[in-house]
Amino acid sequence: MDEPIADEVRGIVDGHVVLDRAIAARGRYPAVDVTASLSRVMTSIVDDRHLETARALRDAVALFESKRDLILLGAYAKGTDRELDRAIERMPRIEGFLRQNSGEIAPFAESVQKMSAALK
Numbered sequence: 001m002d003e004p005i006a007d008e009v010r011g012i013v014d015g016h017v018v019l020d021r022a023i024a025a026r027g028r029y030p031a032v033d034v035t036a037s038l039s040r041v042m043t044s045i046v047d048d049r050h051l052e053t054a055r056a057l058r059d060a061v062a063l064f065e066s067k068r069d070l071i072l073l074g075a076y077a078k079g080t081d082r083e084l085d086r087a088i089e090r091m092p093r094i095e096g097f098l099r100q101n102s103g104e105i106a107p108f109a110e111s112v113q114k115m116s117a118a119l120k
Helices: 004-012 021-025 048-066 068-073 082-098 108-118
Strands: none
Touching: 048 068, 048 082, 048 108, 082 108
């Protein structure tokens, strides 16, 4: 991410998709790090509801990831943080939404609907 050519390309194109080996090691493909990936035009091309849903999903993933070690070690006590409790509850659905088999077709409208359902 710090190489001059990669930095220049990011400045020219819409945004970037960041793949993460740790995500791939957990068996999620494509191994997209949604918290580090970026679209510069998303705010201009999607409706407000879609934008808010995508932000909520990113927020939940970011919060969970920031506490992943505590959660996996069993050091987090449920009820300590209401938002983190919601993120933990949602993560299996979010992971399911983010996982896609190669060759699987994901129509746009269906993807938006599934993203929203993952946050219920």
